[in-house]
Structure formats: C-alpha cells, structure tokens
Amino acid sequence: xxxxxxSDYTEGVAAKYLSAVDAEPGKSHQHEIGGLPAAGFREWLxxxxxxxxxxFRARQVYISDDDEEPIICDSHVTWYDCRRKVAHxxxxxxxxxxxxxxxxxxxxxDFFLVAKLREEALPLQDLTLPQDGAALKPGxxxxxxxxxxxTAERQLRLLFGLGDIGERFKAGELDAGTxxxxxxxxxxxxxxxxxKPVRSDDEWxxxxxxxxxxxxxxxxxxxxxxxxxxxxxQTDAQANPDTTLMAWMDHEEKLFRLYERQLVxxxxxxxxxxxxxxxxxxxxxxxxxxxxxxxxxxHAFESHLDTLFRLxxxxxxxxRGKGNVTENNARPDFMFPSFTAYHDPAFPAGxxxxxxxKTTCKDRWRxxxxxxxxxxxxxxxxxxxAISEAQTDEMASHRLQLVVPASIHATYTAxxxxxxxxxxxxxxxxxxAQLH
Numbered sequence: 001x002x003x004x005x006x007s008d009y010t011e012g013v014a015a016k017y018l019s020a021v022d023a024e025p026g027k028s029h030q031h032e033i034g035g036l037p038a039a040g041f042r043e044w045l046x047x048x049x050x051x052x053x054x055x056f057r058a059r060q061v062y063i064s065d066d067d068e069e070p071i072i073c074d075s076h077v078t079w080y081d082c083r084r085k086v087a088h089x090x091x092x093x094x095x096x097x098x099x100x101x102x103x104x105x106x107x108x109x110d111f112f113l114v115a116k117l118r119e120e121a122l123p124l125q126d127l128t129l130p131q132d133g134a135a136l137k138p139g140x141x142x143x144x145x146x147x148x149x150x151t152a153e154r155q156l157r158l159l160f161g162l163g164d165i166g167e168r169f170k171a172g173e174l175d176a177g178t179x180x181x182x183x184x185x186x187x188x189x190x191x192x193x194x195x196k197p198v199r200s201d202d203e204w205x206x207x208x209x210x211x212x213x214x215x216x217x218x219x220x221x222x223x224x225x226x227x228x229x230x231x232x233x234q235t236d237a238q239a240n241p242d243t244t245l246m247a248w249m250d251h252e253e254k255l256f257r258l259y260e261r262q263l264v265x266x267x268x269x270x271x272x273x274x275x276x277x278x279x280x281x282x283x284x285x286x287x288x289x290x291x292x293x294x295x296x297x298x299h300a301f302e303s304h305l306d307t308l309f310r311l312x313x314x315x316x317x318x319x320r321g322k323g324n325v326t327e328n329n330a331r332p333d334f335m336f337p338s339f340t341a342y343h344d345p346a347f348p349a350g351x352x353x354x355x356x357x358k359t360t361c362k363d364r365w366r367x368x369x370x371x372x373x374x375x376x377x378x379x380x381x382x383x384x385x386a387i388s389e390a391q392t393d394e395m396a397s398h399r400l401q402l403v404v405p406a407s408i409h410a411t412y413t414a415x416x417x418x419x420x421x422x423x424x425x426x427x428x429x430x431x432x433a434q435l436h
Contacts (some may be wrong), residue, residue, distance in 0.1 A: 001404045009120045009192055012044040012158045013115040013172040020108045035169045044116040053080040057143040061190055063152035075100045087340035107144045111153040115142040154386040158411055159183045165355045172174040181250050182385040208259045220296055224303040227252035237311045241423045242406040301359050312427050315434055330371040333357040336430050351433050356380040369398055379403055385411035391417050
C-alpha cells in the first residue's frame with residue numbers, strides 16, 4: 001500500500017478567498033496577490049531586499065465543477081516588496097502573476113491555494129523569462145484556483161489539510177495523514193509526480209516482470225486479477241466489501257506505477273524512431289502513456305466491482321456486453337438482474353436495479369439519469385471524495401443514490417454521510433431485491 005503524505009511533495013501551503021484587488025483587473029492595476037507573510041510563506045519564498053525581486057516557476061490550475069478537465073498552464077510569478085520604494089514603511093510582500101489562460105478565469109471570491117513544492121515533485125516547461133534582472137529561485141509553486149463552495153475547493157482543503165478559512169491566508173497541515181487513493185488521483189490531475197518509492201518495490205517489480213514479461217501492458221482484466229490474487233490473504237470480500245475494494249484499487253495503482261516505470265524506462269533507453277530521436281514518435285508515445293493512465297483506472301474499477309458482485313452471488317450484467325443496452329442505446333455500467341429482465345415487460349420494475357460506476361463524477365453523473373427509464377431510483381458508485389453539498393443535493397433531487405466506499409465517507413459532511421450508501425449496504429439491497 002502507499003504510505004506517502006502531502007508533505008512528501010510540498011514544503012508549505014496556504015489558501016484564501018481572492019479579494020477584488022487580487023483578481024479583478026478593473027479594480028487593481030496589478031496582477032498580484034497579497035497576504036502571504038501572514039501564513040509564514042516568507043520562510044519558503046525568502047525575503048527580497050529593497051532592490052530585489054525573486055522569480056519562481058509556477059504551475060497554474062483552474063478547476064471548475066462544470067469543466068471535465070482543469071485548465072493547466074506553466075508560467076512564472078514574481079515575489080517582491082510592494083513598499084520597497086516607500087521610505088520608512090514596513091515591507092509588504094506580494095506575489096505578482098502574469099497573464100495566462102488560468103488568470104483570465106479567476107474572479108473575486110474564488111478559492112485560491114498556493115503551495116511551495118519540493119523540487120522533484122513538479123517538472124515544468126522551460127519557459128522564457130522576462131529580461132528584468134529578477135533572480136530565478138530554486139523550487140516551484142503550485143497555484144490552484146476554484147469557485148468558492150465547489151467540490152474542487154472541498155477536495156483541495158481536504159488534500160492539503162486546510163480547515164475553515166477566511167479572507168486572509170491560512171496555512172495547511174501537511175502531515176495530516178496518508179493520502180487516500182482518490183486524493184492521490186486528484187494530485188495527479190494537478191500534474192504532481194507521484195513517484196515516491198514504496199515498500200517492497202523490488203520484490204513486486206520482479207513478480208510483475210516474471211508474470212507479464214516487461215514488454216507490453218497486459219489487458220486491464222488480467223492486471224486487475226493479478227492485483228487481487230496477490231493480496232488475497234489480506235482481504236475478505238464477503239465480510240468487508242468496502243475495505244476489499246479500496247485495497248484492490250490501491251494495490252493495483254501501486255503495481256501499475258511499478259510496471260509502467262519499467263516499460264517507460266526501457267522505451268526511453270531504446271529511443272524513438274529509426275535513429276532514436278524522432279520527436280513525433282516521442283510525443284505520440286507520451287500521449288499514449290497519459291491516455292492509458294486515464295482510461296485504466298475506470299476499467300479497473302469496473303473489473304473489481306464485477307468480481308465483488310460475483311463473490312456475493314448477485315445476478316447482474318455489465319453494459320459493455322454485446323446488445324446490453326436500454327433506451328436510446330444507453331449502456332448502464334451494471335444492470336441487476338439482467339438486461340433481458342429489464343426488457344421483459346412482465347418483469348416487475350421494482351425488482352430492477354442499475355448502477356453507474358465512475359471513479360470521479362464531475363458533471364458526468366447526469367449521464368446515469370437517462371440510462372434506464374424503467375428504473376426510477378438509480379445508483380451511482382464513485383471513489384470521489386468530498387463532493388460538495390450542492391452537488392449531492394442535486395443528485396438526491398433526481399433520485400440518484402450515491403454509493404461511496406466506507407473509508408471515503410469521512411471526507412463528506414455529517415449531513416451528507418447520513419444519505420450515503422456504502423458498498424455493503426448496496427449489496428444487501430440488491431440481494432433483498434433479488435429474493436422477491
């Protein structure tokens with residue numbers, strides 16, 4: 001299992017809600033954010049003198065619940081004393097940012113998080129810097145913006161150990177605990193390299209190479225089966241389906257990273273194209289690695305759920321099977337007891353159940369609503385942590401029941417937790433429906 005913490009990647013972090021002068025060009029002639037010293041950030045960014053400016057490379061991210069993917073760009077920021085030309089005034093340090101695809105999206109009231117990252121955590125593009133004499137400092141910054149009250153804000157606050165915050169910056173708690181798999185997945189979307197060594201790497205790598213050969217990636221189903229079987233003695237799917245699912249997902253993520261590292265290193269040593277330096281071939285290979293990372297998690301999630309349901313003796317079919325569709329050619333991820341029963345008018349609708357499976361929700365949860373018209377109350381299982389109350393309230397208004405593994409429940413508010421189902425409860429509900 002992974003045992004890393006956010007402190008393994010971050011030296012310091014703070015957050016605030018943006019004021020008008022922080023974000024609105026019409027209300028400020030500057031592109032700068034103030035207040036960082038109150039959170040102790042001078043310890044991480046340094047103290048420029050009266051004639052100095054410090055420049056840092058920065059990854060800027062804007063995350064909205066309405067966007068399928070975050071807006072991400074690499075830029076740079078300048079750290080300086082805005083009172084340096086005013087005699088007899090105490091210093092006031094601000095972070096000056098430049099125009100970028102991210103800065104055009106921000107507005108007053110947005111949640112803003114800035115983190116000083118450890119050097120190895122964030123490889124950035126080699127940007128051309130302004131020729132103004134500012135010293136480029138080691139390290140890099142992560143600057144993340146999100147609408148106030150959004151799911152993204154709640155997840156960022158959870159990820160970086162931030163409680164309630166006000167208008168002024170508040171520092172986070174970097175050693176709050178080990179990273180849940182859903183939070184590791186969010187870090188990856190921000191571009192953070194999650195390559196911290198884990199225990200028994202060499203032993204697991206040898207087992208993977210002996211099993212799969214180290215030439216290509218096996219089918220997801222085969223890799224998922226290996227992941228489950230290799231920790232079978234540590235799990236009990238019958239007694240603890242929730243902890244078992246998370247153990248399977250977490251272990252497979254670890255094994256995937258180890259095996260991917262071997263394959264990518266081998267390809268890097270071999271080079272790309274006939275002479276080893278073909279740029280287009282390299283870019284295509286890089287894109288294939290990224291796409292595999294994105295698609296694999298969802299397929300693994302469905303594979304592990306399929307195994308869990310079979311071990312519990314449930315009758316069901318997956319939507320990916322040939323002809324397994326409902327109205328408008330929709331394909332629910334799981335149909336209970338079968339698609340044949342769903343299309344049989346004589347089969348009672350009250351004994352039908354369907355389950356959508358999405359590792360993260362975003363706006364994609366609405367797809368589930370139109371996937372089976374005969375079933376009025378639908379279910380959706382997800383690994384996403386800390387979804388906003390506004391979003392879960394909207395789900396409930398559409399009679400969509402959220403199913404979340406028990407270990408993730410604590411990331412939701414007390415009011416939300418009352419309405420959540422865990423996997424064990426969902427399995428029991430299916431069993432009860434299939435007894436009638």
